[in-house]
Amino acid sequence: MLANQPSLTLYFLPLIQRLWPGFLPGLYRARLVSQQWQTTDMLLLTVKVSERWTGFVPGQHIVLTIKNNGRYLSRPFSICSSLKLWQSQQQIQLCCKVNAMGEVTPLLAQLANASMLNISLAQGDFHWQQPDLPAMFIAAGSGITPVAAMLLSQRHWLAPVTLHYRCRGAENAALLTALQQLATRQPLFQLQLSDSRVEPAAAWQQQLIADISHQQFYLCGPAAFMQQQRNALVNAGINSTAIRQEQFGVAMSGPADPEADASTLSGHFIRAGTRIAVSLNRQQSLLQNAEQYGLTPRFGCRVGVCFQCVCDKVSGQVRDIRSGDLSGHGAEQIQLCVSQPVTELVIKL
Amino acid sequence: MRLSTEQFNALEQELDNVKKQVQQQLGEADARYIRRVLLVQRISAISGRVLMVLGFITPWFWLLGVLLLALAKILDNMEIGHNVLHGQYDWMNDPILHSRRFEWDIACDAGSWQRTHNFEHHTYTNIIGLDRDFGYGLLRLSNDFRWRLRNLWQGGTYLVLSMLFQWGVSYHELAAQRVFAGKKKADRHSQVTDRELKHAFFSKGARQLLKDYLFFPLIAGPMWLWVLTGNLLANLIRNLWTSTVIFCGHFTKDVHTFSAAECENESRGQWYYRQMLGSSNFTGPTWLHILTGHLSCQIEHHLFPDIPARHYPAMAQQVQAIAEKYGISYNTGSFISQYSSVFWRIMRYSLPGGEKALKTTLKTTE
Numbered sequence: 001m002l003a004n005q006p007s008l009t010l011y012f013l014p015l016i017q018r019l020w021p022g023f024l025p026g027l028y029r030a031r032l033v034s035q036q037w038q039t040t041d042m043l044l045l046t047v048k049v050s051e052r053w054t055g056f057v058p059g060q061h062i063v064l065t066i067k068n069n070g071r072y073l074s075r076p077f078s079i080c081s082s083l084k085l086w087q088s089q090q091q092i093q094l095c096c097k098v099n100a101m102g103e104v105t106p107l108l109a110q111l112a113n114a115s116m117l118n119i120s121l122a123q124g125d126f127h128w129q130q131p132d133l134p135a136m137f138i139a140a141g142s143g144i145t146p147v148a149a150m151l152l153s154q155r156h157w158l159a160p161v162t163l164h165y166r167c168r169g170a171e172n173a174a175l176l177t178a179l180q181q182l183a184t185r186q187p188l189f190q191l192q193l194s195d196s197r198v199e200p201a202a203a204w205q206q207q208l209i210a211d212i213s214h215q216q217f218y219l220c221g222p223a224a225f226m227q228q229q230r231n232a233l234v235n236a237g238i239n240s241t242a243i244r245q246e247q248f249g250v251a252m253s254g255p256a257d258p259e260a261d262a263s264t265l266s267g268h269f270i271r272a273g274t275r276i277a278v279s280l281n282r283q284q285s286l287l288q289n290a291e292q293y294g295l296t297p298r299f300g301c302r303v304g305v306c307f308q309c310v311c312d313k314v315s316g317q318v319r320d321i322r323s324g325d326l327s328g329h330g331a332e333q334i335q336l337c338v339s340q341p342v343t344e345l346v347i348k349l
Numbered sequence: 350m351r352l353s354t355e356q357f358n359a360l361e362q363e364l365d366n367v368k369k370q371v372q373q374q375l376g377e378a379d380a381r382y383i384r385r386v387l388l389v390q391r392i393s394a395i396s397g398r399v400l401m402v403l404g405f406i407t408p409w410f411w412l413l414g415v416l417l418l419a420l421a422k423i424l425d426n427m428e429i430g431h432n433v434l435h436g437q438y439d440w441m442n443d444p445i446l447h448s449r450r451f452e453w454d455i456a457c458d459a460g461s462w463q464r465t466h467n468f469e470h471h472t473y474t475n476i477i478g479l480d481r482d483f484g485y486g487l488l489r490l491s492n493d494f495r496w497r498l499r500n501l502w503q504g505g506t507y508l509v510l511s512m513l514f515q516w517g518v519s520y521h522e523l524a525a526q527r528v529f530a531g532k533k534k535a536d537r538h539s540q541v542t543d544r545e546l547k548h549a550f551f552s553k554g555a556r557q558l559l560k561d562y563l564f565f566p567l568i569a570g571p572m573w574l575w576v577l578t579g580n581l582l583a584n585l586i587r588n589l590w591t592s593t594v595i596f597c598g599h600f601t602k603d604v605h606t607f608s609a610a611e612c613e614n615e616s617r618g619q620w621y622y623r624q625m626l627g628s629s630n631f632t633g634p635t636w637l638h639i640l641t642g643h644l645s646c647q648i649e650h651h652l653f654p655d656i657p658a659r660h661y662p663a664m665a666q667q668v669q670a671i672a673e674k675y676g677i678s679y680n681t682g683s684f685i686s687q688y689s690s691v692f693w694r695i696m697r698y699s700l701p702g703g704e705k706a707l708k709t710t711l712k713t714t715e
Binding site: 004005006010011012013014015017018024025069070071072073271272273274275296297298299300308311349 | 375376377378379380381384387388391392434435436439440441442443444445447448449450452453454460462463464465466467468471472556
């Protein structure tokens with residue numbers, strides 16, 4: 001109240017940042033230790049995190065914030081390193097898929113050594129629930145990252161575990177060396193690599209289903225990949241409660257809506273008090289729609305994790321891109337990055 | 350001075366280009382600048398409040414404290430608040446400097462300001478009857494308005510408005526919606542209910558009053574009266590300064606007004622044209638521009654309200670050249686001369702009659 005800011009920390013922020021560069025309220029500082037290319041498009045970042053950071057459960061992710069050309073940019077990344085590395089050296093590793101066309105990931109490769117970054121608390125509930133039950137892990141592409149953290153952190157192996165790792169050849173398999181070393185060291189752990197360029201998806205899936213003596217299943221990879229694996233497992237008689245999955249990237253296709261064709265809807269964005277009439281593309285998120293009109297809503301991860309783009313919907317209906325759920329028609333708060341327009345909308349940015 | 354449709358379109362193109370050029374170079378330098386202004390604002394606010402209490406050592410400390418607090422409030426309202434609330438720095442994705450979350454050290458609630466100022470005033474600039482900022486419903490500034498007896502003492506009204514400017518700004522939307530008095534206007538639509546308006550008005554106003562006139566005097570102990578008086582004075586300085594700057598933006602001698610009918614369906618080129626004729630600049634050194642929040646470049650601000658204001662002085666040169674090319678008058682002058690013409694306008698129209706404002710048509714030559 002005294003400072004006209006939600007908190008006194010925000011009022012004093014310009015001064016605090018002078019004394020303590022890189023400080024951001026609600027986030028933790030992390031210093032870049034090294035960058036190393038795992039494959040041609042997977043970059044392994046090692047960072048030393050602040051002592052105040054409270055740690056993680058293997059399988060969780062953090063939201064990484066960097067500052068580039070005056071802007072704060074954030075993206076979520078899974079931690080891929082073991083708990084031991086954090087406990088002994090206060091370091092964590094992030095294995096980031098660099099999208100050459102992306103806005104953030106190409107910048108990660110250009111970060112200067114010892115740069116100050118910010119990370120959030122660890123979040124997410126994708127972790128190894130019962131290590132005493134035989135488990136199967138299925139990962140594809142960058143989906144290996146949380147899975148690697150779980151496996152590499154495990155100290156007491158109680159039951160057999162198989163990892164099916166599908167990728168475009170061994171040279172494109174990130175974190176492979178560490179996992180192979182684990183496989184030679186730990187007799188209960190078996191690593192099955194599948195080359196998607198050689199082995200057809202159908203044959204590979206057959207092989208997976210043939211081997212379902214396991215009691216728990218962990219999936220991580222592109223949305224479409226996980227949907228396929230999940231369907232295959234359920235069809236093979238696996239109880240869906242035994243399947244756990246982490247999802248990265250928003251499947252923009254979403255559950256098909258017969259009316260969600262290329263047509264547009266009319267809507268209004270109210271930004272800084274001014275109403276702007278727009279036509280909304282049904283196939284895109286409201287964040288993309290707003291940005292196309294040169295509006296710049298606050299955003300973070302763009303995949304529904306960080307809640308920085310929460311805005312007030314005044315009226316109209318939206319669909320959650322991740323789940324396909326429809327919202328109500330009245331006033332409520334929505335996340336712009338994972339909401340698609342369904343009806344005419346009025347949104348207060 | 351009439352333009353053809355082609356000329357309006359060409360004007361639109363040229364001004365869009367000026368904007369695009371600046372937009373492309375927004376980045377680190379802008380972020381560093383506005384963060385530095387914010388830092389100066391925080392340092393002057395904090396040191397000002399401390400120095401006022403140290404007034405028991407020598408009253409000069411107190412005086413310096415008052416001036417520093419006034420400076421902090423002026424920076425907060427003008428170069429930071431007004432510009433941030435226009436969304437000029439939204440691209441930074443900053444936890445403080447974003448139009449959606451910024452709140453400022455003034456009685457007016459930020460959301461209410463965005464509706465009345467960003468929307469009403471910036472969209473309908475100088476359209477008689479739609480832009481209530483033209484005279485604020487209190488002053489008669491041209492012969493477009495019927496003379497009433499109360500206009501006779503509008504010199505006094507102006508002085509009181511300036512001294513209490515933050516409250517005028519804060520009450521502006523409630524007056525328009527006839528929340529407390531007067532008959533509702535049928536043609537006015539609002540995004541918010543009267544209840545929300547009242548809540549925002551009272552809660553923000555009370556917060557400001559409690560802060561400056563209760564909390565800080567109380568923690569000053571025996572110096573409470575000095576602090577209270579100092580805060581009152583700092584608010585007064587800020588009010589007089591902001592009011593003076595803002596009056597110079599649209600009420601100078603040669604400013605043009607428009608009628609609602611002819612602005613219907615105006616093109617973007619015509620909108621630009623209206624913004625150029627409805628606003629006026631004044632010249633001065635860089636520090637003056639900063640203290641006005643670059644409203645000294647009111648024309649550029651009205652053309653490009655969401656471009657970070659530090660670019661306005663450079664853009665002004667390009668805009669002035671474009672204005673010359675199309676024969677559009679570009680209203681600028683020294684601070685003193687512009688302010689004198691504002692003062693003259695207020696005095697002249699306190700008496701009946703007088704000229705109509707420069708009514709300008711947006712009609713094309715065809």
